[in-house]
Amino acid sequence: MKTTLKDWPIVYDRIKRVRGFDEHEKILNARSLAATPEERWQMNVTFLRSLGLWGRSGRKKLSSS
Amino acid sequence: MGAIGAEEIEFLLIGMSAAIFQGVAGSTIDVDFWINLPARQYMLPVKIALAQGATMLRNTVLELSDGTLVNFVYAVTGLASFAHEYGKAVWLPFHGLTIAVLPLERIRKSKMAIGRPKDLVHVHQIESTLKLKRAKGKSR
Numbered sequence: 001m002k003t004t005l006k007d008w009p010i011v012y013d014r015i016k017r018v019r020g021f022d023e024h025e026k027i028l029n030a031r032s033l034a035a036t037p038e039e040r041w042q043m044n045v046t047f048l049r050s051l052g053l054w055g056r057s058g059r060k061k062l063s064s065s
Numbered sequence: 066m067g068a069i070g071a072e073e074i075e076f077l078l079i080g081m082s083a084a085i086f087q088g089v090a091g092s093t094i095d096v097d098f099w100i101n102l103p104a105r106q107y108m109l110p111v112k113i114a115l116a117q118g119a120t121m122l123r124n125t126v127l128e129l130s131d132g133t134l135v136n137f138v139y140a141v142t143g144l145a146s147f148a149h150e151y152g153k154a155v156w157l158p159f160h161g162l163t164i165a166v167l168p169l170e171r172i173r174k175s176k177m178a179i180g181r182p183k184d185l186v187h188v189h190q191i192e193s194t195l196k197l198k199r200a201k202g203k204s205r
Binding site for chain 2 (some may be wrong): 001010014015017018020025028029031032033035036037038040041044047048053054055056
């Protein structure tokens with residue numbers, strides 16, 4: 001079944017009984033599994049941008065830490 | 066990617082970026098491409114990227130105009146030949162292209178072989194995703 005990010009509740013429903021993951025991890029993973037490859041990469045970029053770690057300025061932060 | 070593909074250079078997306086493409090809930094600042102070229106042509110993809118407006122940071126590392134860091138790799142620890150791995154690639158859509166991506170099990174194997182602390186964290190993330198993918202596929 002092909003899904004997109006907006007379908008994450010369906011995926012969550014399928015994985016919610018898996019042991020070894022807390023609720024937060026299950027939601028995080030349901031979002032990643034539901035997303036398209038494009039959406040997954042965009043989530044990665046958005047996350048790094050939110051920390052100021054994307055692009056030239058982000059590299060400077062990493063190298064100075 | 067399109068420019069490299071247009072030159073008929075075979076490449077595989079590997080590493081953590083390939084894992085994220087396949088649903089691993091992780092993050093990475095760079096994109097690693099395993100390029101199938103002989104040593105005498107190692108600079109070819111670099112030249113192509115530079116022609117597209119990329120900036121060269123180190124020998125095989127470039128920054129694209131959108132801030133993406135790209136690393137060209139010509140050998141991967143713990144894996145078989147390029148041809149063997151390419152034959153097992155999963156093909157995923159990205160930016161209007163369909164690109165060859167190293168499967169999660171093979172990324173896991175490579176990271177186990179490299180074995181740096183960050184690779185072992187990635188192995189854990191990949192194993193978690195594989196477990197959840199099985200559960201996702203099994204239910205109903």
